Amino acid sequence: MRIEAVRATPGVAGFFFDDQRAIKQGASRDGFTYEGEPVTDGFDRIREAGESLLVELRLGDGRWVRGDCAAVQYSGAGGRDPRFRADEFVSVLEGQVADVLRGRDATHFDENVTAIEALPSREGGRLHTAVRYGVSQALLNAAAHATRGTPTDVLATALGTEPATEPVPVFGQSGDERYTNAEKMLVKGVPVLPHGLFNSADAMGADGDGLLDYLDWLSTRTDDLGRPEYEPRFHVDVYGMVGELFGPPYDRPEVTDYFAALERAAAPYPLQVEGPMDAAGRADQIHAMAELREALADAGVAVDVVADEWCNTFDDVRRFVDHEAADVVQIKTPDLGGVQRSARAVRYCEGTDTRAYLGGTCNETATSARACAHVALATDAAQVLAKPGMGFDEGYMIVTNEMRRTVARMDGRATGADAAERRDAVRRDPDPGRAGGGRR
Template structure:
């Protein structure tokens, strides 16, 4: 057995920013890369501030060092999430209670060690912040993979009881506010799911939703023009509206005018599949589930083929199960930093098996390259419906990190080879 000898915490930078979502929704104005106005969510000093991370280093008995990064979502403190994550506040937690619990533990026992992190309490008796559980579990996964001379995918598959994917999971690109330029880059690279779009205000969506319709119409045209030549390329369109459609239409959502609007979105995206994330934000989980289910039923009755993605108020494992059990979404986002340990994200994806709800292994632009690579293995181990390209909002970097990590893991497992010159994937014999 290889034991965990020391636990260290190193403050670091994340791939984007912490943004006060409530302040933005209340009208905080963009000022270049920043926002004007006062913050609203507790813990924020300004509407936009630098993202932070903590790198967790586990030194093992054989001299190797395993790593993982603690990170929190861009919109921390919103929609029922844990409060704003400040590295300086949590460094002593990693090198205190976390180290006390893990030093001396066998590195090979990922499932046991990861479960233990759920039980650790701070000096005040509180559970660990989700960002801490997230980063520590990544380091434990890396430690187990190193000790067992296995891929992280295999370690997770053993812990979760899954048969891993034998092809890369479809990657979902996110554009940030450069929703046209970055979407074109995604199309040139043949990304399977795109473009996110960051439609987080009425100004961006349009007073009656017309700008989103126009954007999807443009995107469908550009897909036909820029998609990979000679390939059967039919990406899935996925736009995130951050609850803004709820502000435009308001409840109830089974009214004909709402279904008609979604029919307009469907027609604009044609012939490409369309899914809309976070159509409304009703201020609480039960209210959100009711509204999402109401809209989903109305679209089904009207024959409008737009899938709904749960985001707001779908943060923890219990939240995911509640949305799935209620049939409130076609897709649930498993927001990896909000689930805590990466094994919990894997369990949430697995909960969707055998239901009519697909699992999107998401997260945030505000993560790190280290956490993104760990999530690529969660996606492979659980064969998720799609996985987010992260971190950052520049698209290219996040896509490269996630896609390449999956390809490396599949090559090590002997499942898959990269596409050859004619564009066809060749499996290993």
């Protein structure tokens, strides 16, 4: 089945673009927005509406399949591509990208995404990561439609993996509503929570006591609201604020004692802390993370550290893993470009002491979130982010239901829904989307 046409339409994303540097430098809140001038290139204001670019491919049978170009909330920070403006890339999608894809066999996912990754941008270098991200989703869905399988099947075939047989643990993010949304997560039994958004001195507290108090509260509320069998993992993102509090070096007792206090506050639940510091560059960040991780191990502090800042590309993931600089790496899907690159980054963690967290951003779309659910299943990642948005409920529903739906479909095939049965089902029911699915 051939790809016949490409269409691109500017759309909205699930959250906002924020100038992280301006916020960390003390920009004051003005209601939902921020006062002051932006300091990161590409921003006109500190907080701007999120954008997406809706990609559609028309296949030979007339079917349109989709993918959404999206970029992270904190674009332009930590070595990431600049803030994404959707209307600037419509002509790129309908011109340069369409010229490469038109006439290609939709079943050849690996070849098609490789061709897109090789395309240069107008300024030289590669196309914006958001563009490669969205087009790869559309190509993944095209291959799934053409082969009458799931996107998980397509990725597993391309990677040579055995997909997960159960949904991957979902990680909920609370946004600024770190108390109300955490309680929602506890009631729903979310496996990993709550993110917390500790991205400012106000949230962290003068001596880090704000985070300590929050973890103590979270542990207590988990006991209050969780079912008896509920055993969640706590995961908080501090956006480099531990580094702002203490500074390097990170192997001194003052730092490890603070992490020991965090461990006690979270007990009896395991804790992982994302982005403890934000160094001046990639090499410095890797050194600082490795230094902290080794110091915590020597001190017997059972808090895992999660790499985020300066861990953007596949090569970055490989460097953090090779230098043993993190217990967990966030694979920030829009920053890697095509979804196949995120999948390979997850696989790179196999057989190491580093777990793969398939992340992303609140500033994505439902379409990109569903695509990432298939990446998580195909690679059996350690955890996957609930996205898009910061309201929690919607993103958790989208990602969880996509995985459950896909696992049920795979279970149905494994328990006797062979090709003949599926053909008979299609004859009985002219809607092939309902044939052969579900648990039997």
